[in-house]
Amino acid sequence: MQKGEGSEAQVTWEDQQNINKFGRLNNRFHELEDEIKVAKETNENLEDASNELILSDEDIVRFQIGEVFAHVPREEVENRLEKMKEDASKELEKLEEEKESILAQMAELKKILYGKFKDSINLEED
């Protein structure tokens, strides 16, 4: 707790809302980091699967649908994989963009809050 001398800046409702918003953004930021990790893994797995497919020369490939591995002709597997890779890559891009936007908003809020409260507030990760 800050040992303030005399009168520190009063906390207005607007300040409180900014602090709340910062907290919410920070939470979402951590969630996003986890989601991005998973999305990156998915992308990698699909890439590996794609490579395996190229190396193998079977005509019928066991492709996972739900909980079972269906015997699917090679061409269909190629198409499905392509589509899945595209979706996964778009998803990852969307998440990265959201992360950038959140970081920017947090930086902006930090400027405002530190500007008013200086040492009385701590917005860093511990």
Place this chain on the structure above:
Amino acid sequence: MAAAASASSPTSPAAVTERRGIPGASFVEDVETYLKQSGLDANSSLAFLQERLQQYKIVEMKLLAQQRDLQAKIPDIEKCLDVVATLEAKKGTGEALIADFEVSEGIYSQAKIEDSDSVCLWLGANVMLEYSLEEAKALLEKNLENAKASLEVLVADLQFLRDQVTITQVTVARVYNWDVHQRRIKQATKEE
């Protein structure tokens, strides 16, 4: 021409008093006024606020658990939809679908799935019902929609809850600082 006194104070935040059972934390405009109005001294007030924070923590745990459940349920439903879609696609062709499925950990067996118009869906509580492909798809899609909607509401609840926690924490800090400030003033006047 008296200035009309407005019923609501101009700076009062439109505080939500509660949301789905979660009590809202009222924002404190001025610490001194707040303490006078509640009739508590700084320590009792801090104790009350800390208790509130504990309550919030409990609710947060519950909501997080619900969120985890829903987040696990959604990919499950999507997988089922995938299978139904595959069966639908195979229907026209007249070929059987050959699939390897897990009998036990690490042990797989092969199944030949003939053209069929119906699937059985596990509804939970040891109940499995047979549906036509279209009905199954409709049911699964509705379940998926409901799950996603519930998740959205849950996320909004969590955001509301975290806001209330933040407001309460800030109030704790302000009451504490005000108290320290008061003691310092008393100390200063004593020493005169």
